[in-house]
Amino acid sequence: MRTVFLLLFCFVISNTKAGNNPNLFRASNERSDTIDIIHTTISLDLSASASTQQIVSCCKAKFVSLMNNVNQINFDLLKLPVDSVVDSNNQNLLFDYSDSLLLKVFLSTTLNSGDTSIVSIYYHGHPTLDVTAGGFYIQPPYFFNIGVSYDLVPHTFGRSWFPCFDNFVERSSYEFFIKSPSSLKVLCNGALIDTVNNGNSTTTWHWKLDETIPTYDASVAVSDYTIVHQNFTGLNGTIPVLLAAHASDTQSVKNSFIHLEDALHCYEHYWGPYKWNRIGYNIMYFSGTGGMEHATNIAYPHIEITGNTLYESAMAHELSHQWFGNLVTCKSDGDMWLNEGWATFNEYLFEDWLYGISAYKSYMQKDLEYSLHFAKYIDNGIFPLGNLPNTDTYGYTVYWKGAGAVHSLRSYLGDSLFFNCVKSYLSDHQFSAQSNLDFKNYLENCSGIYLTDYFNDWIFNTGFSQFSIDSFSVSPNGGWNDVSVYIRQKTNESSHYFHNVPLEITFMNNNWDKVTETVLANGPCTIYKTKIPIFPDYITVDLNQKIADAITDDAKIIKTTGVNNFVNGKMNLNVQTISDSAFVRVEHNYVYADGFKTPHPSLHTSHERYWKVDGIFPSGFDSKATITYNGTSPSQVSLSSGAYLDDELITNSEDSLVLFYRINASNDWQIETDISLSTQGSVTNKTGQITINHLKKGEYALGIRQWNKVDSILPVITDSCTIVIGIKDNFHFNSDEIIIYPNPAGDSFFISGNRKTISFLEIFDGSGRKIETKILDKGSDNLELKTTGWLNGLYFLKISQSNGEFLVKKIIVMK
Incomplete structure (x- = not known):
């Protein structure tokens, strides 16, 4: 979801918090450990809604018991009167809906683990809307829903128009039978199966989605739409594209979405095939809410249909949710950056895909400034990304600080591991809900890189780090230059210093020749010692803006x-x-x-x-x-x-x-x-x-x-830099005799120099575990070492001579 403040660019600071009524929090994830709703059929009659301002509906839920002795099923339903509940044999079931929040249905038979059953719930009424945005809107000729609530808890808001387990983990396939005036068109999730002319100026539209989605993704959009039909040929073949708007807006929609195909190619390239059977955007002619990423049926605000590409990043944001949010869903409100932070980061990738890396950096820097400059005022506080309070789920912290954290993760993993591991994560956990810790564990297992520092610093911590070159010294040494760089860290609203942050240090001489190396910055001050072939007149940190500090x-x-x-x-x-x-x-x-x-x-x-x-x-x-x-x-x-x-x-x-x-x-x-x-x-x-x-x-x-x-x-x-945290090379014989390059290394590196005696090479990883040994013959040849099977990170090379002298050099592997 791309929230409405993206469009308005102004806010009123308020102490109003979401979820002030704790009794509204009903749909705990634990309920989905007892019963799994596997298919939901919604029959919705909107034929008279324009005059009555009500919906008339039946929701049929097919479910399976996950434990023994289950004789009751509880649904979330928000203030919609229930007429009756029946089982698969059309027998009435007892129910309790006394608080108009939780519908308790008492089953006629006790279920054991693996047993399936069906209940059908008949209900009607005027749907409740969230104060800010969200719910089911009856504004003839528009009838549509926005599946999340900004202010109510939980933020999933399927319960505003159908009974469900309204949490982030419950997923179901869906089927829709929507009766509407024949002058209107109906779009729901999935594929259109058929339409039936009822002979009374109404039409019933039958839509079906075979893939499972959470409740907030279920969608209906009804209006006097004209459909723009397109096709996208992607990794899984040809997929239909439906863009629904007023007839007078269809050309503007085409122009505003001219780069939709580019966005699809971009995201398939990075994240894998588009897994849904349709791509859809429905224009909302209603102010007060932003876009909403309903699977295959995105709700998109009319204000962003300008006939040009002004808001194309919003189009790309909602599209990327088909991977981050719909394919793999955050497990709770506190994991929301996995949806929104990644979708915002995907705007940067889209800009890079179309316009190059400078556009990526421009978007990233703009959002970083918003996060640093305004977030605490708009969000009414400073919060960590992980386990964020549900009162601030849809604030700056989640979107823009979250995107900055994703951008920084690229540097921790390196692009190859970053894109490949996240693509595998989306594939391996498709159609499921994942938490921050689930994501961390997957990345660590995939990459082999220890990410506890990253998650403790960027996800479970407030604020930011800041790195600068405090000072440096240079000593010419045999045609090369020994350089000591003092890197200082400050913090902005962080509870601690960041640890093991991969920072690029760029050395530049007056001829603008450059050498760039990566150092793991740690704590308030890091001293980095290196040997480079140029005399640096200028040294700077993170010139390529790879860390969102x-x-x-x-x-x-x-x-x-x-x-x-x-x-x-x-x-x-x-x-x-x-x-x-x-x-x-x-x-x-x-x-x-x-x-x-x-x-x-x-x-x-x-x-x-x-x-x-x-x-x-x-x-x-x-x-x-x-x-x-x-x-x-x-x-x-x-x-x-x-x-x-x-x-x-x-x-x-x-x-x-x-x-x-x-x-x-x-x-x-x-x-x-x-x-x-x-x-x-x-x-x-x-x-x-x-x-x-x-x-x-x-x-x-x-x-x-x-x-x-x-x-x-x-x-x-x-002093200018008083606390030193870092590892220095140990020189127990003339280090000029041995040169290791490039550093950082990719798939291989070289050991060069005049070895006066036979030497013994030992290689240790960052934890001190010996991973390789080799005999180095006497001579001055270049020895290439492959890093196949090595994980990204810091390594130590100990080269020992027969007389007992040795040197230890460090090298960073970044593939």
């Missing part, structure tokens, strides 16, 4: 004077002088700026953000740079605003604002005086701009002068 950034090649907008870096450059091409990276860090090394009681640095500017600047490069400050905290959140960025900092008049600068973390902050402050006509509205007249490499942070301001406590930093 608390940084949004842009890297650009600038060749001419003029304006360059670093959207993600939140800085605009106006280049005044340039003699040659410049490589400029601007990072906007959503973490605290360090405090002063020498205290200044009246000066305060931002605890919310700071900037880092770096790169390769040619001689004479000169640029102005403008940053915007915004300390407002309105009740209505607009995703296009800069609100909340500086609300904790600006507690004084804006003319007390200052801009701090330092070259790097080993230096103390200094007030940057070569700036222009524009309060934009008011020193009290907390918005304005600061222009840096001559931009320099280094770090910038907003600050304010205020004697009586009390800052929150920052971590104590006694």
